[in-house]
Amino acid sequence: MDTQTITVDAQQLQTDFDELASRAETAFNEVQTTAYLAQRLDELGVAYQKFAHMTGLVATLNPGHRFVMGMRADIDALKQVYQGRPQVLHSCGHNAHMAIVLAVAAYFKTHEAELPGTLKLIFQPAEETVTGAEKVIQSGLVPPLDVLYGLHVCPQSELALGQAEALLPDIATRTYWVTITGRTAHAGRPWLGANVIDAFSTLNERFKQLKLATTTPYSITTTMFQAGESSNIVPDRGTFAVDLRARTNESMDQLQDQAFTAMRAVAVDGIDIQVDENDLSPAAIPSKPAVAAMSQAVTTVLGTAGLVAPVPTQGGDDFHFYAYDGLAKESTMLGLGCDLTPGLHVPGMTFDHQALVTGAQIMIEAIKLSGKMPG
Numbered sequence: 001m002d003t004q005t006i007t008v009d010a011q012q013l014q015t016d017f018d019e020l021a022s023r024a025e026t027a028f029n030e031v032q033t034t035a036y037l038a039q040r041l042d043e044l045g046v047a048y049q050k051f052a053h054m055t056g057l058v059a060t061l062n063p064g065h066r067f068v069m070g071m072r073a074d075i076d077a078l079k080q081v082y083q084g085r086p087q088v089l090h091s092c093g094h095n096a097h098m099a100i101v102l103a104v105a106a107y108f109k110t111h112e113a114e115l116p117g118t119l120k121l122i123f124q125p126a127e128e129t130v131t132g133a134e135k136v137i138q139s140g141l142v143p144p145l146d147v148l149y150g151l152h153v154c155p156q157s158e159l160a161l162g163q164a165e166a167l168l169p170d171i172a173t174r175t176y177w178v179t180i181t182g183r184t185a186h187a188g189r190p191w192l193g194a195n196v197i198d199a200f201s202t203l204n205e206r207f208k209q210l211k212l213a214t215t216t217p218y219s220i221t222t223t224m225f226q227a228g229e230s231s232n233i234v235p236d237r238g239t240f241a242v243d244l245r246a247r248t249n250e251s252m253d254q255l256q257d258q259a260f261t262a263m264r265a266v267a268v269d270g271i272d273i274q275v276d277e278n279d280l281s282p283a284a285i286p287s288k289p290a291v292a293a294m295s296q297a298v299t300t301v302l303g304t305a306g307l308v309a310p311v312p313t314q315g316g317d318d319f320h321f322y323a324y325d326g327l328a329k330e331s332t333m334l335g336l337g338c339d340l341t342p343g344l345h346v347p348g349m350t351f352d353h354q355a356l357v358t359g360a361q362i363m364i365e366a367i368k369l370s371g372k373m374p375g
Helices: 010-022 031-044 094-110 132-139 196-208 249-266 288-302 318-324 354-372
Strands: 047-050 057-061 068-074 078-082 085-089 118-124 145-155 172-181 218-227 237-246 272-281 328-340
Touching: 010 031, 010 094, 010 354, 031 047, 031 057, 031 094, 057 094, 068 094, 068 318, 068 354, 094 118, 094 145, 094 354, 118 132, 132 318, 145 288, 145 318, 145 354, 172 196, 172 249, 196 218, 196 237, 196 249, 218 249, 237 249, 249 272, 272 318, 288 328, 288 354, 318 328, 328 354
Parallel strands: 068 118, 068 145, 145 328
Antiparallel strands: 047 057, 057 118, 078 085, 172 237, 172 272, 218 237
16 A cells, blocks of 8 residues: 555644643543543544543544444643643653544544444543543443554654554553551560561562562562651551562462462461552553554554564553453554653653654554454
8 A cells, every 4th residue: 555645634743742732631630631632523523422420532433333443542641740840741642642543533534435444532531540441441432342452652762763563562560559457565565566567577578579480570569668657656557559560461360369368478466458449450462463453554654674573561551451351352552663762751751753643644554454354
C-alpha cells in the first residue's frame, strides 16, 4: 500500500496536542479534557457517549457490524512540582495519545468505507491510578471487542524516532497497602507487648527471600512504612506498602501467593496483618493476530527497519485489563519511538512531534488490516 493515501492533518494534530496539554487533569477529574474531546468529535460529526458517572467517553464509527474493533487513549495527567510550583502535567504523553486517536476518528469519518467493521474509540480516564480500564469495562458502554489497540510514546532509551514496536511488553504490577497491629507496652517491658516494628522487620526479610521458578525478572519491594509516635512505647499499629512486579500474569500470581504466605507466617503472637487496599495492573497478554496486524502497519508506514523487537520495560498499563478481563479477544499496544527525553513521568519531558503523524498513520493502517486477521 502507498502510505501517501493515509492523509492526516499535522496542524490539527499539533493543535489538539497543545489544547489537551493546557487542560491536563488528574484521574477521574478530566472534566475539561472530556469537554474538549466531545467538542472535537462534534466538529467531526462522530457520534459518542459519555460515561454516566465518570469522565471520559466512547466514540463509534461505522456502527452495526458484527466485527467490532477498539482503540484506547488514556486521558489523565499527573500532579507534579515543576518550575517551583505544583502543576498537573501530561508528562506521560497522554495528550499525544488522545491527539493521535482523534486523528484516527477524523480519517475514518471521511474514509468509512475503509473500515472492516465497527470502530469504538475509548477515551479512558484514570490510567495513572490503574483503575480507569476496569471502570470502563464495568460501565457497559464498550461491547465485546474482536480486537483492541492502544499506544504509548516511548523514551529514547527504548526507541528512537522512526522506530516502533508492535507489542509494548508491559509487566504485571501490584501494590498492597497493609495495616499491621500488635500490642502496646512500655519500652522498658517490651516482653509485655507485640511490637509491630519487629514483626515488620521479620516480614520484610521474608519478602527479600522469596524465590520463583522462572528466569524472567520479578521483584517485591517495601516502599512505605510508618509506625510509632513515642520513643518509649512499643507501637501497636503500623502501615506499610509493598510493590510487586513480574513479567507475566502467571508469575505475578505465584509472587502474590508467596507474599500472602509470608504475611500469614508473621501474623502470630499478638500480631495481625490486614491488607486494606490493592491495585493490579496486568501484564501484556500477547496476541499473535493483533501483533501481526500492528507489525505490518509499522512496516507499511516506517519500513522494515522501523519495526523493532519488543524492548523490555519495567512499566505497567491498565490497558491490559481489557484482555485480562475478557472484553477484548485480541489486543496489543504500539510502542512509538519519538526521541522522548529525558523520560516518562519527568516534568518538562519533550519529544519530536513528527511522531504524532506517523503514530496516527500506523494506528489507521492497523485498523484497516484488522479485517484480515484470522479468527
